[in-house]
Structure formats: structure tokens, C-alpha cells
Amino acid sequence: MAVARTNEQETKLFGLEVLRVVGTGLSRVVDAQLSNTGMQPATGVQVVVELHTEGRRLKVSGQDSLRVDIGSLEVGVAVECRVELRFALLEGLQLQSSGVDIVVTVHSDQGEEIFRARYNPVTLSRFPPRGN
Secondary structure: OEOEEOOOOOOOOEEEEEEEEEOOOOEEEEEEEEEEOOOOOEEEEEEEEEEEEOOEEEOEOOEOOEEEEEEEEOOOOEEEEEEEEEOOHHHHHHHHHHOEEEEEEEEEOOEEEEEEEEEOOOOOOEEOOOOO
């Protein structure tokens, strides 16, 4: 699943692609790839994932967001991460019926970028198309 960059900064620092989302019921395993597309090494890299559905934020594994510390990322280098997202019963039911908007913020000492995507397990619709 490709994700769209939402900030309008002139220099793009990172690329993000969700490679796989698997699971049913109250948990999902997500594999994603983060790459340094900037002009210099990135330091202090941290990824924050928030999930929203029907205008409200879903708790992820009991938290408002999921944080993944990456550390440093050299120019042109990509790292793959696997995370497990667990949901309470009511939130899992909402995810199954309504899908979820994914907001990923990549923070670094060089700046931050925000990416957005939609995941709908019922129709498997995803937006935006790859390349945007």
C-alpha cells in the first residue's frame, strides 16, 4: 500500500511504503519500509503511527499512537519494520466495518514528514495509487 506525503516542504526527506497488512479480528501485523530520500544522513529518526476512523482516534495496543525508534538512516538506505497493532473489541469491530485512516509522522533531527493512507479490510481499497 503506497502512502501519500501530505506536507509541502521543498525537499523530501523520506519515502514510506506499507508492504503488507495481515491479520484478522483484533490484531494486524504491518510490514513497512522507510527510506532516506534526502540529501544528507538522517539522525534521531522516529516514526509515530496514528489510526483514525469515523472522526476519532483508535487506540493502538492501548496507546494513542505507536512509536518506533529507527535511529540513524544514511542517504539512500531503507529499513523494513514489522509491528503488531492490537485493538480493543469495539475498536476492532470499527476497523473491520469502516476501515481506518493511517497517519504516519516521521520525525528526525533534519525535519519531519507526514504520510497518509487508507486501509479498508472489507473492500481492500487503498489510496492514493502508487506514485503519488
